[in-house]
Amino acid sequence: xxxxxxxxxxxxxxxxxxxxxxxxxxxxxxxxxxxxxxxxxxxxxxxxxxxxxxxxxxxxxxxxxxxxxxxxxxxxxxxxxxxxxxxxxxxxxxxxxxxxxxxxxxxxxxxxxxxxxxxxxxxxxxxxxxxxxxxxxxxxxxxxxxxxxxxxxxxxxxxxxxxxxxxxxxxxxxxxxxxxxxxxxxxxxxxxxxxxxxxxxxxxxxxxxxxxxxxxxxxxxxxxxxxxxxxxxxxxxxxxxxxxxxxxxxxxxxxxxxxxxxxxxxxxxxxxxxxxxxx
Amino acid sequence: xxxxxxxxxxxxxxxxxxxxxxxxxxxxxxxxxxxxxxxxxxxxxxxxxxxxxxxxxxxxxxxxxxxxxxxxxxxxxx
Numbered sequence: 001x002x003x004x005x006x007x008x009x010x011x012x013x014x015x016x017x018x019x020x021x022x023x024x025x026x027x028x029x030x031x032x033x034x035x036x037x038x039x040x041x042x043x044x045x046x047x048x049x050x051x052x053x054x055x056x057x058x059x060x061x062x063x064x065x066x067x068x069x070x071x072x073x074x075x076x077x078x079x080x081x082x083x084x085x086x087x088x089x090x091x092x093x094x095x096x097x098x099x100x101x102x103x104x105x106x107x108x109x110x111x112x113x114x115x116x117x118x119x120x121x122x123x124x125x126x127x128x129x130x131x132x133x134x135x136x137x138x139x140x141x142x143x144x145x146x147x148x149x150x151x152x153x154x155x156x157x158x159x160x161x162x163x164x165x166x167x168x169x170x171x172x173x174x175x176x177x178x179x180x181x182x183x184x185x186x187x188x189x190x191x192x193x194x195x196x197x198x199x200x201x202x203x204x205x206x207x208x209x210x211x212x213x214x215x216x217x218x219x220x221x222x223x224x225x226x227x228x229x230x231x232x233x234x235x236x237x238x239x240x241x242x243x244x245x246x247x248x249x250x251x252x253x254x255x256x257x258x259x260x261x262x263x264x265x266x267x268x269x270x271x272x273x274x275x276x277x278x279x
Numbered sequence: 280x281x282x283x284x285x286x287x288x289x290x291x292x293x294x295x296x297x298x299x300x301x302x303x304x305x306x307x308x309x310x311x312x313x314x315x316x317x318x319x320x321x322x323x324x325x326x327x328x329x330x331x332x333x334x335x336x337x338x339x340x341x342x343x344x345x346x347x348x349x350x351x352x353x354x355x356x357x
Binding site for chain 2: 001002003005006016019020022023024025026027028029030033034037185211223224225226228
């Protein structure tokens with residue numbers, strides 16, 4: 001077992017007695033490796049304290065991603081990961097809250113929570129693992145499935161145009177938005193580091209592979225390395241999000257504005273002072 | 280003056296953790312790995328670093344491994 005990763009895993013996983021539950025070649029394990037490496041680099045630079053790190057996940061394969069880690073982990077209801085994360089962030093404003101969610105979890109069932117969390121600018125960090133369909137339940141069509149793609153529920157091609165999470169987030173005024181693929185290791189690690197040091201709402205969309213369903217149905221190859229090559233072929237660097245024939249990757253937004261927990265806590269202290277003065 | 284770089288002596292693949300996705304076999308830029316005849320605990324043929332002298336120490340196999348089975352063992356080139 002890799003000694004760098006081993007220091008961040010909990011009991012049975014760290015002893016090497018239990019594997020992650022993913023299929024062979026799944027992108028979730030790769031992204032978890034990048035996350036651990038980003039935390040390790042930030043800790044070595046002295047910029048990050050991982051004792052106040054809380055992780056909230058949704059339901060689905062991507063919800064199983066941070067389970068081997070030794071941090072505080074909450075498994076929320078389907079699509080409601082951002083609501084639970086908002087609650088944690090409001091009660092403990094100095095905590096660092098990271099949300100792992102999949103595309104079906106965050107954009108389809110939790111789409112409403114996604115929009116309103118960005119609108120409030122709550123300081124939670126979202127790592128969206130996009131594998132273009134519902135992987136855990138057998139490869140059904142998701143909001144991010146490309147048009148004309150064959151899945152389990154659309155055997156003659158997908159009639160719906162896909163949803164671009166990054167474009168939605170940028171248009172709603174999210175303060176950090178980036179999209180990379182799992183095949184670009186250094187860029188992903190750098191982006192996770194920037195995300196963890198960012199103040200307001202941050203979204204990192206990571207195009208990941210699901211060799212069993214996405215590979216066989218949507219793309220047509222089931223070898224994980226071939227899917228990574230396919231992602232490098234269909235993506236291009238740009239500063240404007242697009243999700244169609246070509247998917248643009250890169251950093252789309254990075255600025256700061258007042259966060260929801262700052263506004264709420266300044267309001268609480270102001271109201272408390274007024275009440276105290278009157279009473 | 281050329282600085283002595285730490286050389287890769289061995290690339291260790293964990294027999295229990297490896298699930299046989301062969302990302303390391305396909306993604307290695309100098310083709311260090313080959314699929315061996317040894318069957319691991321998951322039931323897949325294990326990859327083996329057979330051409331270790333070709334390794335350029337890029338670390339891509341360690342970064343890409345989804346099950347954290349690969350460890351690059353570096354030693355001082357004597």
